[in-house]
Amino acid sequence: MKADNDYEVYVTTIVEKYSDMIMRIAFTYLKQHSDAQDVCQDVFVKFFKHAKIFEDAEHEKAWIIRITINTCKDILRSFWKKRFTPVEQVIQPITDPQDHEIVSMVLELPKKYRIVMYLY
Amino acid sequence: MKDNYIHGMREIKADSSLKNAIIQHSLRSRHAQHSRPHPLFKLGIAVISLVCALTLILLAVPDVSVQKHVISGGSSPFGRLAITAYASNGTAIDVEANVEFPLGTYQLVMSSVPGFPIRISAQGADQISLHTSDGEFILWSPTAPKVIYKGQNIQIEPGKTLYWTPLIGKAKSEISEHARIEVTTHNHDQSIQQDIIEIKRDDQYRYTGKWLNSSLNK
Numbered sequence: 001m002k003a004d005n006d007y008e009v010y011v012t013t014i015v016e017k018y019s020d021m022i023m024r025i026a027f028t029y030l031k032q033h034s035d036a037q038d039v040c041q042d043v044f045v046k047f048f049k050h051a052k053i054f055e056d057a058e059h060e061k062a063w064i065i066r067i068t069i070n071t072c073k074d075i076l077r078s079f080w081k082k083r084f085t086p087v088e089q090v091i092q093p094i095t096d097p098q099d100h101e102i103v104s105m106v107l108e109l110p111k112k113y114r115i116v117m118y119l120y
Numbered sequence: 121m122k123d124n125y126i127h128g129m130r131e132i133k134a135d136s137s138l139k140n141a142i143i144q145h146s147l148r149s150r151h152a153q154h155s156r157p158h159p160l161f162k163l164g165i166a167v168i169s170l171v172c173a174l175t176l177i178l179l180a181v182p183d184v185s186v187q188k189h190v191i192s193g194g195s196s197p198f199g200r201l202a203i204t205a206y207a208s209n210g211t212a213i214d215v216e217a218n219v220e221f222p223l224g225t226y227q228l229v230m231s232s233v234p235g236f237p238i239r240i241s242a243q244g245a246d247q248i249s250l251h252t253s254d255g256e257f258i259l260w261s262p263t264a265p266k267v268i269y270k271g272q273n274i275q276i277e278p279g280k281t282l283y284w285t286p287l288i289g290k291a292k293s294e295i296s297e298h299a300r301i302e303v304t305t306h307n308h309d310q311s312i313q314q315d316i317i318e319i320k321r322d323d324q325y326r327y328t329g330k331w332l333n334s335s336l337n338k
Contacts, residue, residue, distance in 0.1 A: 011146045019134035019142070027132050037138055041145070045324065048146045078229045099128030102121055118129065 015044060018061070022068050028118045029072035031107055039071050046071075069115065149323050225326040228286070228295070234260045234267050235283030236319060236327050242278050245305040249275045250282070254296035255319070258283040278305075284319060286327065297321045 022043050026036035046067055054060040094100040106117055134142075226236040235258050240248050250257065250273070257270040260283055276282055286296040301317040316332040 074229045094128045094131045099124045102124040103128035
């Protein structure tokens with residue numbers, strides 16, 4: 001019982017710590033909120049499945065960033081992404097018009113620059 | 121500008137429902153892992169089941185002539201319905217009646233196919249109709265890569281490959297987790313046989329199929 005409780009606390013901590021970061025990286029890559037949510041779920045499935053031992057917090061964060069980017073690339077390479085483009089425009093949950101405009105401009109950049117902008 | 125970008129990106133975050141779903145899924149997966157039987161036990165059961173199945177087949181149907189994808193000698197005058205499905209590596213897997221079979225696995229991120237591939241053949245039938253409860257059927261050919269959406273109902277000739285996709289909705293943004301496909305074979309507008317294929321998605325977001333033979337040997 002204690003082990004189950006400890007694991008639940010561990011899972012909750014990890015999800016709270018990294019879910020927003022994963023969403024932002026995925027959104028930067030894929031420009032779709034729903035796709036970013038799928039990536040977020042996939043990354044945590046992989047994280048808890050492989051249960052890697054990390055040297056420190058930075059190592060853990062770097063691993064998650066790498067897995068997120070690779071998952072985004074897999075989706076971009078998928079059959080549907082190659083052949084199907086969503087009809088609706090990119091929807092950003094950003095309320096401030098000026099912030100929205102700046103983020104939109106960054107999202108227009110090639111993805112190798114977009115992700116660097118975010119990680120910096 | 122930098123502050124605008126930072127403020128804007130801070131509004132992009134995982135909502136509480138998503139976080140809860142991820143946490144619950146992780147806890148369920150861990151519980152499922154601990155409940156799994158030992159791999160050697162599963163292997164032993166699989167070997168014993170295979171030996172029993174082969175023994176029954178050899179004893180029960182010694183005169184069956186197995187043709188490509190079709191097993192003759194069933195109670196239906198048009199031969200038994202056989203399904204060929206394709207694993208993720210493209211290997212064709214022949215399926216016999218009344219046997220649970222692996223259709224391979226399909227994931228949405230696969231770039232080589234537009235959906236879960238299924239090929240249905242039936243000796244003596246001139247048409248096969250299918251209806252799916254969820255998802256949609258697709259016709260597609262690697263040589264002419266145009267995707268043709270056929271909706272939830274389709275009629276095809278035996279031997280033709282079709283695909284099932286879990287993507288639904290006008291924008292193809294919703295994803296089905298499972299589907300029940302009714303398969304009916306016809307000959308000169310007469311329904312001969314009806315079967316069911318069940319497609320389900322597991323925790324790893326992989327789709328697998330199961331054929332539930334319903335009317336053979338009636």
